[in-house]
Amino acid sequence: MTSNFIILPLLLHMATAIVLMFLWKRITAQRIISVISNIVILIVGILLFMQTWKTGIITMQAGNWPAPFGITFVADVFSSTMVLFTSISALAVSIYSTVGINRARMKYGYFPIFHFLFMGLNGAFLTGDVFNLYVWFEIVIISSFVLMTLGGKKPQMESAIKYVAMNMLASVIFLTAIAILYGLTGSLNMADLSIKIAQIENRGLVNITGLLFFIGFGIKSAVFPLYYWLPSSYHTPPSAIAAIFGGLLTKVGIYALFRFFTLIFIPNEFITTAFSLIAVATLITGALGSIIKRDMRRMFSYLIVCHIGFMIAGLGLFTEVALAGALFYLFHDIIVKTNLFLVSGIIYRIKGTMNMPKLGGLYAEYPKLSLIMAIVFFSLVGIPPLSGFWPKINLFQAGFFGGNYLLIVAMIIASFVTLYVIAKMWTEAFWKTAPPLDPDEKAYIDGFTVLRPFSKLLLVFPVVMLMMVSLYIGFGAENIMVISKHIAAQMMDTSPYIKAVLGNEALNIQ
């Protein structure tokens, strides 16, 4: 089915960004327009999801060039679900930013860049062309560079260098892989590549190309040997920006990994073993890193790395059950990680620090807010009825059936460590009484109570909204699991995707 509808999520973000650029430095107008456009895009995202769920894969050939020659945009259930969850996060972050980002940053174009970033994300999810994916990735990282350095404080600059260097390196590796892929097959369309790669005799070269893609995406999604840039850069930008980074930027790398390794490079035993080992290492190192960190956001950064391991584990097990679990985890993680950083922003505003030994007494001061935050934390840990629990069942099940006990041990350790660090943080920040101030230290004035009620609402509402979504993912897990299983089934049998892009004849030639 062909429809122009599918590029609407990306065009609307671009149009908003353009309008906001005309309104440069008019902050109030920018805030209102940004929130409204995010609401519209969320509605479009829901409609797009409904449509792909009901009618199957929708394609759009840009410029009316037929499939393997032009750029194809494809919305299957996987992409449209990603767009939907991205739009939910985008709306939450944009509402939060209206108060959470200071005016100086807004004057230097926070909102236009924000929309360009989300245009890139939606583009990356919806494209069906490898080089086009590269371009969207570049749009995402250029926007994220600007967001990272906006404000120009010294720690931000220091971490930006690491972030920029690693991401530029990842792009070069990605580009190299594209070059080799084009040399091998003479095509850039994912569906076309799926057919052509299967026919290539020289499997060694194919595997190496696949691994080059893995390194490129691996740097972006922070898997084991390549993650070290993430914990040393994600804690410096303001919380709203860190929420976009933590919730979505690593996940777009994971999306690309899932797309590539289920559609183009079907992993052989060597690659799945490699993925399993990488998943084990990611889970363990991320978990260990999160134990030793005393700064709340640094701890969350390590938890991002740790939980990326669960998704790679799904790819390593490579059965339908495992993929469904990993996908479920991916959706849950987008919402919860975005929310975690928003919560940390509110805590920072209240206490003026994120250093856990210095925090304390939050529960006594803000019992209701603490309860909301508790639900967020418990969803992250995966206490049974909440959202983090369900995907793990699938992953464990697949691990037992596949006999991959090492991976199961690693997943159990990672889950327990997550529970441990969150419990530790809860006691430190919420339950214990605040430690007395050092004599030479100035008392911090609570930045949250002094806000007007409406501003408070703007800060708390996104957290509550995302909390409701993750509660829904937890209590309505059945529905999400149906979606995940549907996507996993499409990943194991890619012929509907290829048919939708190239037409029915394409598969018969094979």
Next chain:
Amino acid sequence: MELLFVVLIGVLYGTGIYLMLRRSMVKLLVGLLLLGNGANLLIFLLGDLVKGNPPVISPDSSVFTAVYADPIPQSLILTAIVISFGLQSFAIILLKKVYLATGSDNLDDLNTHDLDI
């Protein structure tokens, strides 16, 4: 011609990675720049080098008769060049700002903030 390109790409990648591993921030940037150029040339090489046959069908025939130069690698390279133009100009300004903030060109001096965990 192909051999020359292969050697050139190898040299660009090699020097690029070597420079990236140095401690200086400027060398890091130059290294990334060289790597990017190497990747562009790699696309050019793997799209087959054809001399003097543009992918334009002559008016008196309706199909291509000779081997023609593939236009796709060229458009890919152009896109990649434009992207790296933007990235590099951003990175240069960033380096300058970092240099003003820290007063040092050494990448090891960037960890002042990491000491407090």
Next chain:
Amino acid sequence: MKIILLKTAANYLLPLLLLFSVFILLRGHYEPGGGFVGGLIASIAFILHSLANGLDSTKALLKYSPFYFIPFGLSIAILSGLAPLFVGEPFMTVLWFENPLPVIGLIGSALFFDIGVYLVVIGVTLTILFTISESV
């Protein structure tokens, strides 16, 4: 920097280079050229002017901040991409006017996309270079 030769030459070169950039922009569809190269040439014209006469006089010449070229160009480009949607074609399909214009020739919606690119390139390049030369 006050060099009388450069100053005189730059004043005459500015319109010439701008004309040349438009020429490059228009021939772009079938021959080497296009919005990107055209935009670069046009921004070179302004940079040459700023080298000879100083940054302030170039800014006075432009009247508006070059930054506003970016959203303006982007909106032209996006509108030219959206135009085919009204006749039921996919996004970015090239539509052609039926009759060729004198001098310019056959015009399609791709030309408007190129004009958008041209403006964006001028905007981006001048913004980058003005910012760098101001902060030096």
